[in-house]
Amino acid sequence: MLLLTDTLAGMASSDPSPALTAGADRTPFEEEALTHAEQLYRIALRLTGSQQSAEDLVQDTYLRAFRAWQSYRPGTNLAAWLATIMRNANLDELRRQSRRPVQEPLDDDGDYYLYNRLAESTPQPQDEVLARLSGTAILAALAEVPENFREVVVLVDVGDFSYAEAAGILDIPIGTVMSRLYRGRRLLKRALADRAGEWEAA
Amino acid sequence: MSADPCRGAESLLQPYLDRVLTEAEVARIDGHLQECSYCSDRYVFERSLRTAVKSCCSEEPVPDGFVERLRRRCSDQA
Structure with missing residues (x-):
């Protein structure tokens, strides 16, 4: 560390x-x-x-x-x-500011959850949906991911830090980086799925 | 990836895309993806989603004068 x-x-x-x-x-x-x-x-x-x-x-x-x-x-x-x-x-x-937020979100869906949700309404989600997915929707969904998960996702997927570097930055074991990263990405997909209606409207 | 290969593929989706699996695991996933369009569609989607997340965070403009204000602030308090 x-x-x-x-x-x-x-x-x-x-x-x-x-x-x-x-x-x-x-x-x-x-x-x-x-x-x-x-x-x-x-x-x-x-x-x-x-x-x-x-x-x-x-x-x-x-x-x-x-x-x-x-x-x-x-x-x-x-x-x-x-x-x-x-x-x-x-x-x-x-x-x-005494606002260290809640650590553990309750629900966790599989990695296919977002795709499956979208596939219910769209025959070819991978093309159609990503085209509709606005940057605004992604940023809003990311903001909904609890902070201790979001910070790992942001370091690795936006900051391009490796698992090991993220572990050093956050002072947590690599195994914890991996579990929070995977969970954080699933939570992001969950948040995006919950916003699916908004994209349709947009 | 024993009893239910699709479930196995789903559980390795993220480490696969992060390139942290062993060669044997990658080969097993690749073999499954070649014969399973259900999983391969979802893998393709995940990859595209990551690209979309990354680009929308990276393309966001830094505010005008950000680095200049940063320099000034640091030299004021140096």
Whole structure:
């Protein structure tokens, strides 16, 4: 896990890098970090649900990252390091607002559920439905997926992080990443199926 | 994928598309998909759905001046 404290402890005991020398220039690090800002923003938008909150979260993330920049190990995955900081910043914000949401949704349908539901009304769902599936419907359905499932889906399916990277970012075992990811995608399909009527109307 | 091969294929849909199955498992699924249009339609749909999810999240525009505001905020508080 890439917890900041662990990383700092690791750095103190071994692997002294040039970045640790006093007065090292932070600018190259800042420039490289900023190349990930848009990717982080898109993840933040799905975590927070609003543009303003997403922008605030990314700003908070970069302020934290720049303060802690010497604990970043050059050559390791900077995007994952930043995403870890962002995830912790988001947790802090949620705690501050005391709105850590419900963890376990009740129902879980199989992976074919959405297709089967759509096939009831459309002969060729794979073409017809995806053509009708607006981005707005997908984003709204994604927002309905409980946060601890949604964050894994967003990291892997939007952020392109691997299972292992997501496990590091979220500080959970890979097996938990897989179960939440699979469940989260099924919940997304469930939410899309529940919105099927809306697409028909649109 | 023993008693009910379709149920078995459904349960491996996600790891299959994530490319985390063993070669033997992939071969078993591929064999089933070749002879089962029920499952292969659903696999194709799932793949397209993922592409749609990814593109609608990635195509959303970043607000005007986002990176500039970020730079300014960071240099103010550096």
